[in-house]
Amino acid sequence: MLKHETNGFNRWQVTQMLVNRILLQSQGAKSSPDVYLEALAQTLPVLAADDAMLAARLLDxxxxQELASAIPQDYDPVLVKEQRDGLYQQVADKLKDQWATLYNDLPMQSYEDSAQARGIRALRNVVLDMALTANVEGAADWAQQQYDHASCMTERFGALKAMVNHQLPKANDYLTDFYKRFQANDLVIDLWFSVQAAADDVTPDVIKSLIAHTDFDWNTPNRVRSVIGAFSSQPTVLWTAEGLKMYTDVIKNSMMPTLYWRRDCYKCWHVGIRWLNHVVKWRMSS
Structure with missing residues (x-):
């Protein structure tokens, strides 16, 4: 179906259904990743030239977090992340010999606001991350060049995100450059906070340092979400004794004073804090 279906949405949907069946096998779904991997290997090169956006989305x-929402009980965040990252690695390795060709076929160009251009930018970012995951030779240089010569935020932030998530040697230098370039733009600085808070190697100490940053403001919802919301996207870090303690401390010590006067909000937060404290005690004693 992925190869012969002409409707783009149907192709994307069947791919997502198959991926979910692969990743949720512990919940009773049964499907081998071989079919998915082979279908991508046969379809992606041709599709990238015809519909770059669809090609990018087929690699989603x-x-x-999404997988966790489909698990009603016995949720193990470590197992879920291992399975998810494992499949991502299999995709990257399966197409390792194709990433360089695909990336080079998506050259950097002057900014253009069209569906085709948006698709090319989206696919370039996905291919870059896949190439770094597969340790393709030269992929780190691609990331730096894409950042340096970006024509828009999609390209520059995509390169920065890849460098941070893959812990490239110059990632911190580029984080500093990104901050200096866009320090006056609050929405872009939200991205600067979030890319660090959602990084694969994030720790509670990193979150604490971001909260202590002079540009962090508890009275700015987008800024709070860029850190706390992004951090919650890493359940293997959040759902630990240290992660939950940091999270509850943040709520109690920093957010509660600003919400105290709103009785309904206070009640909601109080219930949440009590529940999280019980979880912390349980995790620490287990």
Whole structure:
């Protein structure tokens, strides 16, 4: 169906259904990744030239958060992340010999606001991340060149995100450059906060340092979400004794004073804090 279906949405949907069946096998779904991997290998090169946006979306793999929402009980965040990352690695390795060709066929160009141009930018970012995951030779240089010569935020932030998530040697230098370039733009600085808070190697200490940053403001919802919301996207870090303690401390010590006067909000937060404290005690004692 992925190869012969002409409707783009149907192709994307059947791919997502298959990926979910692969990743949720512990919940009773049964499907081998071989069919998915082979279908991508046969379809992606041709599709990238015809419909770059669809090609990019066919490489979507649900996040750990999305997968967690489909697990009603016995949720193990470590297992879910391992399975999700494992499939992502298999895709990257399966197409390892194709990433360089695909990336080079998506050259950097002057900014253009068209469906085709948006698709090319989206696919370039996905291919870059896949190439770094597969340790393709020269992929780190692609990331730096894409950042340096970006014509828009999609290209520059895509390169920065890839460098941060893959812990490239110059990632911190580029984070500093990004901050200096866009320090006056609050929405872009939200991205600067979020890319660090949602990084694969994030720790509670990193979140604490971001909260202590002079540009962090508890009275700015977007800024709070860029850190706390992004951090919650890493359940293997959040759902630990240290992660939950940091999270509850943040709520109690920083957010509660600004919400105290709103009785309904206070009640909601109080219930949440009590529940999280019980979880922390349980995790620490287990």
């Amino acid at each position: 793999i649900p996040s750990a």
